[in-house]
Amino acid sequence: MTRPLSIILADAFDYAARAVFEAPQAHEHYGLPAPSTWDNWVYWWRGFAAGLAGDYESTPLIARPTPGKP
Structure with a gap:
């Protein structure tokens, strides 16, 4: 099942805002x-x-591990 475009865009905007919001604390x-x-x-x-x-x-x-490699 695919997600509707409106949900995809809402997630994208939400994650963008979260990234900016968390930056000062980091x-x-x-x-x-x-x-x-x-x-x-x-x-x-x-x-x-x-x-x-x-x-x-x-x-x-x-920085992520490569799948299949230790």
Whole structure:
């Protein structure tokens, strides 16, 4: 069963907003300066793309284990 486009877009916008909302706490936790406008722009687009793809794992793709390899 496929999800309706409205639900896909709602998830994408929700995940984008969540990524931007969580950025200040993450920056503070890691001792980084507050996110800049550019940082928020990047977080928003990454969250939106992840929401469109239905990929809710927050680990960056390059840091994820390769399937089938230890």
